[in-house]
Amino acid sequence: xxxxxxxxxxxxxxxxxxxxxxxxxxxxxxxxxxxxxxxxxxxxxxxxxxxxxxxxxxxxxxxxxxxxxxxxxxxxxxxxxxxxxxxxxxxxxxxxxxxxxxxxxxxxxxxxxxxxxxxxxxxxxxxxxxxxxxxxxxxxxxxxxxxxxxxxxxxxxxxxxxxxxxxxxxxxxxxxxxxxxxxxxxxxxxxxxxxxxxxxxxxxxxxxxxxxxxxxxxxxxxxxxxxxxxxxxxxxxxxxxxxxxxxxxxxxxxxxxxxxxxxxxxxxxxxxxxxxxxxxxxxxxxxxxxxxxxxxxxxxxxxxxxxxxxxxxxxxxxxxxxxxxxxxxxxxxxxxxxxxxxxxxxxxxxxxxxxxxxxxxxxxx
Amino acid sequence: xxxxxxxxxxxxxxxxxxxxxxxxxxxxxxxxxxxxxxxxxxxxxxxxxxxxxxxxxxxxxxxxxxxxxxxxxxxxxxxxxxxxxxxxxxxxxxxxxxxxxxxxxxxxxxxxxxxxxxxxxxxxxxxxxxxxxxxxxxxxxxxxxxxxxxxxxxxxxxxxxxxxxxxxxxxxxxxxxxxxxxxxxxxxxxxxxxxxxxxxxxxxxxxxxxxxxxxxxxxxxxxxxxxxxxxxxxxxxxxxxxxxxxxxxxxxxxxxxxxxxxxxxxxxxxxxxxxxxxxxxxxxxxxxxxxxxxxxxxxxxxxxxxxxxxxxxxxxxxxxxxxxxxxxx
Numbered sequence: 191x192x193x194x195x196x197x198x199x200x201x202x203x204x205x206x207x208x209x210x211x212x213x214x215x216x217x218x219x220x221x222x223x224x225x226x227x228x229x230x231x232x233x234x235x236x237x238x239x240x241x242x243x244x245x246x247x248x249x250x251x252x253x254x255x256x257x258x259x260x261x262x263x264x265x266x267x268x269x270x271x272x273x274x275x276x277x278x279x280x281x282x283x284x285x286x287x288x289x290x291x292x293x294x295x296x297x298x299x300x301x302x303x304x305x306x307x308x309x310x311x312x313x314x315x316x317x318x319x320x321x322x323x324x325x326x327x328x329x330x331x332x333x334x335x336x337x338x339x340x341x342x343x344x345x346x347x348x349x350x351x352x353x354x355x356x357x358x359x360x361x362x363x364x365x366x367x368x369x370x371x372x373x374x375x376x377x378x379x380x381x382x383x384x385x386x387x388x389x390x391x392x393x394x395x396x397x398x399x400x401x402x403x404x405x406x407x408x409x410x411x412x413x414x415x416x417x418x419x420x421x422x423x424x425x426x427x428x429x430x431x432x433x434x435x436x437x438x439x440x441x442x443x444x445x446x447x448x449x450x451x452x453x454x455x456x457x458x459x460x461x462x463x464x465x466x467x468x469x470x471x472x473x474x475x476x477x478x479x480x481x482x483x484x485x486x487x488x489x490x491x492x493x494x495x496x497x498x499x500x501x502x503x504x505x506x507x508x509x510x511x512x513x514x515x516x517x518x519x520x521x522x523x524x525x526x527x528x529x530x531x532x533x534x535x536x537x538x539x540x541x542x543x544x545x546x547x548x549x550x551x552x553x554x555x
Numbered sequence: 556x557x558x559x560x561x562x563x564x565x566x567x568x569x570x571x572x573x574x575x576x577x578x579x580x581x582x583x584x585x586x587x588x589x590x591x592x593x594x595x596x597x598x599x600x601x602x603x604x605x606x607x608x609x610x611x612x613x614x615x616x617x618x619x620x621x622x623x624x625x626x627x628x629x630x631x632x633x634x635x636x637x638x639x640x641x642x643x644x645x646x647x648x649x650x651x652x653x654x655x656x657x658x659x660x661x662x663x664x665x666x667x668x669x670x671x672x673x674x675x676x677x678x679x680x681x682x683x684x685x686x687x688x689x690x691x692x693x694x695x696x697x698x699x700x701x702x703x704x705x706x707x708x709x710x711x712x713x714x715x716x717x718x719x720x721x722x723x724x725x726x727x728x729x730x731x732x733x734x735x736x737x738x739x740x741x742x743x744x745x746x747x748x749x750x751x752x753x754x755x756x757x758x759x760x761x762x763x764x765x766x767x768x769x770x771x772x773x774x775x776x777x778x779x780x781x782x783x784x785x786x787x788x789x790x791x792x793x794x795x796x797x798x799x800x801x802x803x804x805x806x807x808x809x810x811x812x813x814x815x816x817x818x819x820x821x822x823x824x825x826x827x828x829x830x831x832x833x834x835x836x837x838x839x840x841x842x843x844x845x846x847x848x849x850x851x852x853x854x855x856x857x858x859x860x861x862x863x864x865x866x867x868x869x870x871x872x873x874x875x876x877x878x879x880x881x882x883x884x
Binding site: 265266373374375402404405407410414429430431432433435455470473475477478479480482483484485487488489491492 | 772808
């Protein structure tokens with residue numbers, strides 16, 4: 191923080207800011223997202239008649255419980271990164287609400303944006319682009335705490351402790367610049383920087399995707415240790431289903447800006463109910479030369495999120511599509527297994543699809 | 556093995572400059588006609604350098620190449636001028652990782668393909684265009700006739716990679732070099748491209764070198780696997796053999812640190828440390844600093860490639876009885 195602004199933060203508030211506190215108790219979700227919408231208008235030219243828009247995120251609702259890891263998976267263009275950016279308030283949603291531990295964000299009576307950002311930090315895919323090339327590692331990590339009112343010496347001490355914690359010798363790395371580090375080391379610094387404000391929620395947007403396998407394993411181990419030590423909650427965005435299955439407690443599958451299935455990781459991987467989830471899972475290479483994939487589960491590329499199809503957005507690529515899929519958009523339906531939801535006419539009772547269960551709601555277990 | 560199409564012996568590549576880099580150190584392998592070799596390794600292991608050297612894409616002024624490189628009996632390192640131009644694309648062709656960058660953005664797909672065909676064969680514009688169309692259909696691009704006149708930016712990522720493959724196969728090369736062609740694609744598209752490559756390879760009877768860092772993709776497509784580390788091939792063999800019985804500690808570490816089904820929550824057996832600096836390679840085995848079984852000999856002497864078990868391995872202490880690998884469901 192520049193010295194001329196420092197007086198704006200009264201001393202008691204500084205200490206208060208540096209303590210994170212649990213307000214609503216363990217039963218209250220840490221993050222509640224309701225009906226999040228973000229459309230990006232497409233410029234068609236000056237005289238375009240119908241303003242078209244990329245439906246990046248379309249009516250997305252979900253909760254993240256305290257201490258869990260929620261995985262978000264989907265193809266490129268499904269809106270998973272946009273969702274992350276909307277949650278981090280790096281862009282503003284068109285509509286929708288966001289509750290962080292029961293409090294609104296950046297609204298009357300709620301958390302201020304500054305308080306919110308202290309509680310929520312993000313780690314991005316490109317470890318190089320997300321570091322300032324002209325700041326040393328120590329300055330990079332201590333920048334956030336200083337901005338939030340911590341003294342220079344204290345912030346430096348914290349930066350060095352964090353470097354040590356993520357496995358980088360402070361004596362060796364504190365004075366280095368980003369280009370002097372390898373990709374894995376840089377991503378460790380990014381994690382250290384995110385932890386410098388002692389956040390409660392960490393958004394990891396493809397944070398391990400660009401790393402080599404042996405380094406990726408080191409970072410995954412680090413993430414698991416940090417989560418246990420500091421009681422963190424993770425929102426883990428990835429296209430690597432193996433890593434998602436390894437790390438996450440619950441998984442949310444997105445397709446063209448919508449949630450098509452969400453549930454506990456075992457349910458999603460062992461008993462997926464949405465045809466898209468099934469296709470996504472069977473597209474993963476098998477690792478067993480005796481059991482190679484013989485037929486691609488889906489043909490074609492993910493469709494364009496401009497003007498998505500009516501009804502169910504997956505119907506163009508779905509082998510089970512029927513007329514009802516074109517006329518009606520399926521909503522997320524709770525399944526017999528608790529906490530498992532899928533948005534498909536085949537699981538919605540009385541939807542009109544030929545394999546849908548009868549009108550009676552699914553039997554409760 | 557039948558008559559080898561490609562034979563690489565003791566290939567060493569150094570990039571000169573202020574900070575010389577030893578990119579390849581004594582790489583040797585052979586590839587039979589119709590065979591697919593998966594070249595597996597992490598970034599900086601020399602996979603892409605191997606492919607680029609095969610096409611002689613490195614600037615001669617700043618690259619020092621030693622060893623021998625023979626394709627179909629022909630000495631590739633001795634090729635010059637016209638012969639080199641005919642060799643590139645005619646005998647050996649390459650598919651790159653980022654098709655958006657490999658195509659020229661200001662020419663249509665069709666014109667780039669016909670240019671390639673006419674550069675190699677004495678055919679007129681119309682028949683070259685017909686061949687280009689046929690190739691686009693072959694790689695299963697829908698509405699191929701329309702795509703022929705499309706610019707690269709008008710195609711999606713998967714479509715561009717298909718077009719790239721079509722371009723590479725225009726002149727029926729004997730050997731296709733694929734440099735991480737599926738890395739930038741979604742999983743659902745990646746599997747389509749892998750299956751397409753497998754199908755084309757079988758139909759055309761060509762040989763393929765498939766470079767990747769993804770064990771899963773390598774297993775899907777390869778007959779044989781070669782594992783690279785710090786500019787050397789540390790282990791090579793039939794894909795099932797290498798996967799089931801890795802002999803080199805690095806191969807085993809790589810597999811142990813790859814997340815597969817059924818490892819949930821358990822700490823991963825990560826390989827400690829990072830790959831060595833290619834500008835300052837250690838005297839002995841490049842992996843010794845990260846290896847759990849390293850001895851004094853490993854630090855002193857570069858291991859020679861031996862075949863004690865099922866397949867060749869370059870290690871002083873190869874794993875005798877490898878632990879079984881957890882297999883994905």
